[in-house]
Amino acid sequence: xLGVQPTTIRTWEERYALIVPERSPGGQRLFSRQQVExxxxxxxxxxxxxxxxxxxxxxADMMEGAPPSASGSGRPQLLxxxxxxxxxxxxxxxxxxxxxxxxxxxxxxAAETLSRxxxxxPGVVIVDLLISGGEGMExxxxxxxxxxxxxxxxxxxxxxxxxxxxxxxxxxxKPLDPLQLISTVRDLLGSSAFLRTPAVDxx
Amino acid sequence: xxxxxxxxxxxxxxxxxxxxxxxITMILGLPGTGKTILAQQYAFANATADRPSVYLSTVxxxxxxxxxxxxxxxxxDASAIGRSxxxxxxxxxxxxxxxxxxxxxxxxSIKDRRPGVLVIDSxxxxxxxxxxxxxxxxxxHDLAGRVTASPMTSFWIGEYDQSEIGHAPEFAVAxxxxxxxxxxxxxxxxxxxxxxxxxxxxxLPGEHAYRLTPEGIRVFPRLADPADPSAxxxxxxxxxxxxxxxxxxxxxxxxxxxxxxxxxxxGSGKTLMGLHFLFNGARMGQxxxxxxxxxxxxxxxxxxGGFGWSLDDDRVHLMYRPPVDLxxxxxxxxxxxxxxRVGARRILIDSLGDLQWASPDETxxxxxxxSLLNRCSRTGVSVMMTYExxxxxxxxxxxxxxxxxLSDNVVLLQFVREGSRIRRALAxxxxxxxxxxxxxxxxxxxxxGIVLGDEIALDQRVGEGVPHASRPSRR
Numbered sequence: 001x002l003g004v005q006p007t008t009i010r011t012w013e014e015r016y017a018l019i020v021p022e023r024s025p026g027g028q029r030l031f032s033r034q035q036v037e038x039x040x041x042x043x044x045x046x047x048x049x050x051x052x053x054x055x056x057x058x059x060a061d062m063m064e065g066a067p068p069s070a071s072g073s074g075r076p077q078l079l080x081x082x083x084x085x086x087x088x089x090x091x092x093x094x095x096x097x098x099x100x101x102x103x104x105x106x107x108x109x110a111a112e113t114l115s116r117x118x119x120x121x122p123g124v125v126i127v128d129l130l131i132s133g134g135e136g137m138e139x140x141x142x143x144x145x146x147x148x149x150x151x152x153x154x155x156x157x158x159x160x161x162x163x164x165x166x167x168x169x170x171x172x173x174k175p176l177d178p179l180q181l182i183s184t185v186r187d188l189l190g191s192s193a194f195l196r197t198p199a200v201d202x203x
Numbered sequence: 204x205x206x207x208x209x210x211x212x213x214x215x216x217x218x219x220x221x222x223x224x225x226x227i228t229m230i231l232g233l234p235g236t237g238k239t240i241l242a243q244q245y246a247f248a249n250a251t252a253d254r255p256s257v258y259l260s261t262v263x264x265x266x267x268x269x270x271x272x273x274x275x276x277x278x279x280d281a282s283a284i285g286r287s288x289x290x291x292x293x294x295x296x297x298x299x300x301x302x303x304x305x306x307x308x309x310x311x312s313i314k315d316r317r318p319g320v321l322v323i324d325s326x327x328x329x330x331x332x333x334x335x336x337x338x339x340x341x342x343x344h345d346l347a348g349r350v351t352a353s354p355m356t357s358f359w360i361g362e363y364d365q366s367e368i369g370h371a372p373e374f375a376v377a378x379x380x381x382x383x384x385x386x387x388x389x390x391x392x393x394x395x396x397x398x399x400x401x402x403x404x405x406x407l408p409g410e411h412a413y414r415l416t417p418e419g420i421r422v423f424p425r426l427a428d429p430a431d432p433s434a435x436x437x438x439x440x441x442x443x444x445x446x447x448x449x450x451x452x453x454x455x456x457x458x459x460x461x462x463x464x465x466x467x468x469x470g471s472g473k474t475l476m477g478l479h480f481l482f483n484g485a486r487m488g489q490x491x492x493x494x495x496x497x498x499x500x501x502x503x504x505x506x507x508g509g510f511g512w513s514l515d516d517d518r519v520h521l522m523y524r525p526p527v528d529l530x531x532x533x534x535x536x537x538x539x540x541x542x543x544r545v546g547a548r549r550i551l552i553d554s555l556g557d558l559q560w561a562s563p564d565e566t567x568x569x570x571x572x573x574s575l576l577n578r579c580s581r582t583g584v585s586v587m588m589t590y591e592x593x594x595x596x597x598x599x600x601x602x603x604x605x606x607x608x609l610s611d612n613v614v615l616l617q618f619v620r621e622g623s624r625i626r627r628a629l630a631x632x633x634x635x636x637x638x639x640x641x642x643x644x645x646x647x648x649x650x651x652g653i654v655l656g657d658e659i660a661l662d663q664r665v666g667e668g669v670p671h672a673s674r675p676s677r678r
Binding site: 179 | 225253313317348349351352353354
C-alpha cells in the first residue's frame, strides 16, 4: 500500500500502535480513508529522510491537535540530560543533539545528574560511566530507581553487559559516532513515547 | 580492536593489521622522505562520503603543491575531492588568529564534516605560533581533547628528526609514531620506515625498507622471524642433485626441504651445479625458481642453452634482480611471493654473497638468512645457494662463509693445480641428518654439464697449503 511493504506496515502497527486497522471476519486489515492518509503522512516523512519513530511522533502530534514541528519541541521526552566526564566530548555531543532539534541539559557531576533527572523528566539520560571518578554505574541504578527515563550509557571502556545490568537500555563505546548517537537516542525516544505508554486509540 | 588500512598490505603487516583507529599518529621525517604521501595514502584509503578525510595544510608546504604532486599518485582520486576528501588551507588563519583559530577550524571541521581521518601537515610548523612552551602545551591538550572525543584517526605530520622525540611534547601526546628516514649506506641513499611507538598494539620492530612509487609508499617488512619451536612436517623424500655420482656421495641426494650451500671460487661451477639441481627438479615435475643477481636473462639463456636446458621451460621460473640499489627485504618479499605464486619446490639463489653485500651488517645478514631458510624449510621448499669464496686454491676455512653454519648441506668446489694444469674438485663438507662420503672428487664440465671423476688426493706440502692434485686414483 502506497509503496510500503505490508510487513513494514504491520511492524509499525505493532510498534507504534497509531495506525491500527479493523479486521474483516477473515482477518484482513481494513484501512479507513483517514488511516490511509495517516500512512501517506508517515511515508512522505520517510521519503524526506525522517526516521519511522520521528514520523510517528509527528503523526501523534497531529492526531492530538498539536502543531507538528521538525523537532517536536515542547514535549518533555525531547529533553536530553547529558551527564559527561569529558568537556570536549560533551561539547560535541551537545552540538550534534541540538543540531537534531533536541534540548540538552549538561552536567559533569553524578549527584547533580540524579537531581536533575528527577526534576526535569528528560526523554533520555546519557551517562558517561566514568563520571565523578567512576560513579556512572551507580548513577544508572539510582536513575532507574527514581525515574522511568530511558538510559544510554557511554564509556571509553567496553562495559555493555555491566551497563545493561545497571539498568541502561543501550550502551555505546566512546568515541561516539554522531550518527550512531543520534539514532540510538531516537530509538530510545521512540520506545519512550510509544512502547512504554498505552497505545493511542484511533478506532 | 578497530584498525584502519594504509592502502598497502605490507605496511599494515608492519602495524599488526593496521593502525589502531581513533588514535593520534605522528609521521616524522626530514623533507623528501614521503610523509605527505603516506598521510594522503591513509586519507584516500579511508575516505567515505559519511566519514570523509580532511587534510589541513599549515605553513610548510604550499597547499597547491600538495595537490599538484598528489595528482601523480595512483591512489589520488580527483573525483573524491570535495565529496569524501577535503583539502583545507590553515595558513592564512594561522597568520591572523594563531593557534586559537586553528583550534576553531579543527572543531569546525569535526562538526561540519564528521571526518574519519584528519591530517595536519605540517604540525611542527604550529610550534612557532606559540609564545611559550606552556602555551603550546595548552594548545596540544585542547587539540588532543577535541580529536579524541570524536571517532576519527588523526595524523600529525612534521619535519622532525628522531632526536626531538625525547623532548617535543607532541610525541608524548601521540599514540603512534612512525619515522621515515633516508640512511646512507656507502654511497647509496636508502629509505627506512620504523614504528617508534604504537599504543595498544604490537608491531614489527626495526627498520623496514620502503620505496616511493607512483602507487605511494611501498614497504618491505624486515624479514626477521622470531624463533618458532613448534614442530612441522618434514619430508622423508630425497631430492636428486641432478648429478648421479654426487647423489651417491650424498646418499641418494639431499633431503627434500633442505638448504644447501655451494661454496667455491669464481668460475668453479657453482651456478652450473645449481642449475643441475633446478632443471632436474623440473624434469621430475617440481617447479623451480631461479633467483639470480648475477647473469642477466640474456646471458643466462646462453649459459643454460649450452647444457641442453631452456629458460622457456614453464616449470622453471626466473627472478632476475641486479645487485644495483638492492633492498634485501624487497628482494626477499619478491622471492617469497613468486615462490608461492608458482608453487616452487626448489629455489636456486645465485648468489648469497650479493645479498650479504647488500646487508648493512653481519648480524642483520645472519638473522635474514636464518629467517629465509627457516620459512622455506617449514614449507618443504629446497633451497640451494651459491657463495663465492676469495681463495682460488687451498680453502682453509668456511666459518666466515655466509650461511655455512645455517645450511643443512655444504658442498665445496675448488681449483686444484697439477703442474701447469688446473683441475676442478668438489667435496661434500656437511650433510645435516645424513651421512655422506668424505672424499674429494675431481669433476669436469662438459656439454652435458658436470661429470664427476675420480677421487683425488691433495698435497698440502706445496707452499702455504695450496692443494696440489696428485695422481688420480680410482675408488
